[in-house]
Amino acid sequence: MTAANPNPYAAKPGDYLSNVSNFQLIDSTLREGEQFANSFFDTEKKIEIARALDDFGVDYIELTSPVASEQSKKDCEAICKLGLKAKILTHIRCHMDDARVAVETGVDGVDVVIGTSKFLRQYSHGKDMNYIAKSAVEVIEFVKSKGIEIRFSSEDSFRSDLVDLLNIYKTVDKIGVNRVGIADTVGCANPRQVYELVRTLKSVVSCDIECHFHNDTGCAIANAYTALEGGARLIDVSVLGIGERNGITPLGGLMARMIVAAPEYVKSKYKLHKIRDIENLVADAVEVNIPFNNPITGFCAFTHKAGIHAKAILANPSTYEILDPHDFGMKRYIHFANRLTGWNAIKARVDQLNLNLTDPQIKEVTAKIKKLGDVRALNIDDVDSIIKNFHTEVTTPQLQSARKNKQEDNDNDNDKDVPSLASVPAAKRAKPTV
Amino acid sequence: MTAANPNPYAAKPGDYLSNVSNFQLIDSTLREGEQFANSFFDTEKKIEIARALDDFGVDYIELTSPVASEQSKKDCEAICKLGLKAKILTHIRCHMDDARVAVETGVDGVDVVIGTSKFLRQYSHGKDMNYIAKSAVEVIEFVKSKGIEIRFSSEDSFRSDLVDLLNIYKTVDKIGVNRVGIADTVGCANPRQVYELVRTLKSVVSCDIECHFHNDTGCAIANAYTALEGGARLIDVSVLGIGERNGITPLGGLMARMIVAAPEYVKSKYKLHKIRDIENLVADAVEVNIPFNNPITGFCAFTHKAGIHAKAILANPSTYEILDPHDFGMKRYIHFANRLTGWNAIKARVDQLNLNLTDPQIKEVTAKIKKLGDVRALNIDDVDSIIKNFHTEVTTPQLQSARKNKQEDNDNDNDKDVPSLASVPAAKRAKPTV
Numbered sequence: 001m002t003a004a005n006p007n008p009y010a011a012k013p014g015d016y017l018s019n020v021s022n023f024q025l026i027d028s029t030l031r032e033g034e035q036f037a038n039s040f041f042d043t044e045k046k047i048e049i050a051r052a053l054d055d056f057g058v059d060y061i062e063l064t065s066p067v068a069s070e071q072s073k074k075d076c077e078a079i080c081k082l083g084l085k086a087k088i089l090t091h092i093r094c095h096m097d098d099a100r101v102a103v104e105t106g107v108d109g110v111d112v113v114i115g116t117s118k119f120l121r122q123y124s125h126g127k128d129m130n131y132i133a134k135s136a137v138e139v140i141e142f143v144k145s146k147g148i149e150i151r152f153s154s155e156d157s158f159r160s161d162l163v164d165l166l167n168i169y170k171t172v173d174k175i176g177v178n179r180v181g182i183a184d185t186v187g188c189a190n191p192r193q194v195y196e197l198v199r200t201l202k203s204v205v206s207c208d209i210e211c212h213f214h215n216d217t218g219c220a221i222a223n224a225y226t227a228l229e230g231g232a233r234l235i236d237v238s239v240l241g242i243g244e245r246n247g248i249t250p251l252g253g254l255m256a257r258m259i260v261a262a263p264e265y266v267k268s269k270y271k272l273h274k275i276r277d278i279e280n281l282v283a284d285a286v287e288v289n290i291p292f293n294n295p296i297t298g299f300c301a302f303t304h305k306a307g308i309h310a311k312a313i314l315a316n317p318s319t320y321e322i323l324d325p326h327d328f329g330m331k332r333y334i335h336f337a338n339r340l341t342g343w344n345a346i347k348a349r350v351d352q353l354n355l356n357l358t359d360p361q362i363k364e365v366t367a368k369i370k371k372l373g374d375v376r377a378l379n380i381d382d383v384d385s386i387i388k389n390f391h392t393e394v395t396t397p398q399l400q401s402a403r404k405n406k407q408e409d410n411d412n413d414n415d416k417d418v419p420s421l422a423s424v425p426a427a428k429r430a431k432p433t434v
Numbered sequence: 435m436t437a438a439n440p441n442p443y444a445a446k447p448g449d450y451l452s453n454v455s456n457f458q459l460i461d462s463t464l465r466e467g468e469q470f471a472n473s474f475f476d477t478e479k480k481i482e483i484a485r486a487l488d489d490f491g492v493d494y495i496e497l498t499s500p501v502a503s504e505q506s507k508k509d510c511e512a513i514c515k516l517g518l519k520a521k522i523l524t525h526i527r528c529h530m531d532d533a534r535v536a537v538e539t540g541v542d543g544v545d546v547v548i549g550t551s552k553f554l555r556q557y558s559h560g561k562d563m564n565y566i567a568k569s570a571v572e573v574i575e576f577v578k579s580k581g582i583e584i585r586f587s588s589e590d591s592f593r594s595d596l597v598d599l600l601n602i603y604k605t606v607d608k609i610g611v612n613r614v615g616i617a618d619t620v621g622c623a624n625p626r627q628v629y630e631l632v633r634t635l636k637s638v639v640s641c642d643i644e645c646h647f648h649n650d651t652g653c654a655i656a657n658a659y660t661a662l663e664g665g666a667r668l669i670d671v672s673v674l675g676i677g678e679r680n681g682i683t684p685l686g687g688l689m690a691r692m693i694v695a696a697p698e699y700v701k702s703k704y705k706l707h708k709i710r711d712i713e714n715l716v717a718d719a720v721e722v723n724i725p726f727n728n729p730i731t732g733f734c735a736f737t738h739k740a741g742i743h744a745k746a747i748l749a750n751p752s753t754y755e756i757l758d759p760h761d762f763g764m765k766r767y768i769h770f771a772n773r774l775t776g777w778n779a780i781k782a783r784v785d786q787l788n789l790n791l792t793d794p795q796i797k798e799v800t801a802k803i804k805k806l807g808d809v810r811a812l813n814i815d816d817v818d819s820i821i822k823n824f825h826t827e828v829t830t831p832q833l834q835s836a837r838k839n840k841q842e843d844n845d846n847d848n849d850k851d852v853p854s855l856a857s858v859p860a861a862k863r864a865k866p867t868v
Contacts, residue, residue, distance in 0.1 A: 034774060035739045035740045036739070037733070037737040037739060040772065040811035042810075068773065068774055070805070070808055071773070071808035071809070072808070093742070119746075120753055122750070123749040124745065156753075186754055187756055190691075191625035191659075192625065192626070195626065215727065216729065216755075216757055217687075217690045217691040217694055217756065218655035218656070218688070218690060219659070222653040223656065225625075226625055226626060226656075241727055242727075244737075244739060245734060245735055245737060246727040246728065246729060246735045247727050254652070256650060256651045257624075260622055260651055288726040289723055291727065292722040292723065293680040293725065294725075295649070295650065295651065295652050295680060299471070300470065300472070300680060301650070301679055301680045302679065303678075304678060304679065305469045305470070305678060308558065309678055311558065312553075312558040315558075316556070318553050319557045320678070321620060321650075322620040322622040322650055322651065323650055335471050338473075338474065339503040340502055371503075371504070373474075374504055374505035374506070376474070376476075377474035
């Protein structure tokens, strides 16, 4: 925020634990995403999605447990054989029955999870913390003995007892897990709470910290970002955030967040211009539309409408954009066909139409457009027709002399702000032609 | 997180500045929302939306500047005459021309904004901080002289110089504004940055602090929440978050966040069961679909799918829900027609069908359902057919003896966890009938 710090969104020197410029992605579209209401991925679709994620550059791909169903196991084995750059993980309950099947699938790592909140201990598996610790140690040592990565995660971490949590994490860290996981399974966590828990955990374990955030209360992206600030290293994402209920941290949304903080890291590591294709692939597969307000790929993510915004964007896009659409293979759009438009936006359109109008003329035609925009929704054809008619009027010799006085009046108008009908005295207003 | 604190999401005693349980909403659907690409609200629609927001209980309704267009002025006047409980605001540039028009519309308050970032100072209005301060003082004193509320906001606050910001806020606070506003106009801010700026500003001004967050990087809800923690009092929202680009903090999403932190305050103040109707009203008006993953009203916001989730939800919904769907007039749904299903979910369906099966029988039919779910997407009719066929088979006398041995085997199965095909030895598995 000061001149001494050229990028105010970068980690501050004080944030010495921050991994904002050194994070990894675990994509769980093929695990958490399978738990999305509409999901049914056949083998071919799973492979297509896995290849697309690998090409994008995710660090890990997490797959549904091989004990979930026969086909889940076969698909897991098939994806392990693809030879992707991304490491392949599968996600299992903290149970030897599951672990024995998982290690035979060919995965690079196993993600183990067990519920630690009083809710899950009472109503789900019914085990106490001693039992959980005992199972965890057995499963972890078994998986490690096979020479593959192991992550131990609590479930519903933010409603678990802090001392219980730290005890179990400390225990598994000593055995030598690759990662411990914090999971906001119900989507209740808020950013400062996340920061505190991650910082505290960071002081207890030496392994990496992975975080998994559900989006029930709309904080999944912010929580992921704040977890990285606190020292977490890995974030679970899925394409469009699909998962149980309304899902988890979305891959695209997190990229929007991270590129602001660590542009070089993000741009060099991930193929950002592939986000749109991957989102379309998954959206088609699960039969949903891309949300209208999706970060980056929502239809209006780079659309500027109010006259004052359009004016500044035309002068310098950074005025009203923190994301550069070109980084994502997208384009910005100046919405000029509406009553909030301004003469700078209309001037840009006049240029696109390759017409020649003076600034006062453009202000005059802008007033006409705003007048019609007050009556009904406009489309581009409406505006183009008004501009073209106006252009014909001012360039046809027999109509020119009648207009001359008006133009001279307009030239004296020294209002440098975006004009609006109300700020132009009534006498100067063009009569609407429609 | 400890037993001593019954609600771990409530403000902590240390957060003495927190307004998490004492916030107000400024709904800007009819101002920021008009800047959404698809918006065109005629007078009738604006009035319908204003009445719905008033009925819901928002504290303020913000309208487009009366100088934006002739009709904008008339609509502003019309809404002021409705006699709503909510206070009516309009939003203007920091300019006497705008202020003179605004105070004559009948509004309860005027929201003044001016760009303070170097980007906006250079490329938008081209004014320096002295000019900004001078204009601000003039406009504020004029609006105050009319006996109506006044808010002064910077624009693009997170890319403005901190000292410049604090100077101008201090100046306008001394004159006696009702509120100062922080605006993340480009959607670049992150929660900890928000917290710091709000806390700092809180130490400089005595008036209320209002915050406005764009959602370009997916943090608009979390930033709003964290701003309240830091001592902000008012949050700008719009229905579905509609606004410039991909919009601002959404009304519904913020309610999802706030009900977790301040359930009594939120439930007593706002008619939460109206959220769905208001969102549908606005979505229809601007011709968008409710995003599939929208908090609260997304089609799957309360859908539970994985067997282990379904099992626990059936025992106690709090296991996997931080939001109670009934608070919003919504219902939860257990998705059982898929390969990730478990026998507890199928048992619930068997009960709904009013059929009588033993637990081992339900485990057997669950295996059949998972088997078919491995081959293709299932719908409810598929599952019901399998259950009904199975029920006929086990209850028809001539078929019973052939099944007896199998059942006895299953009774010895002491796996208390959610069963899966893979965890049932192959010899015990029912042969698929389809």
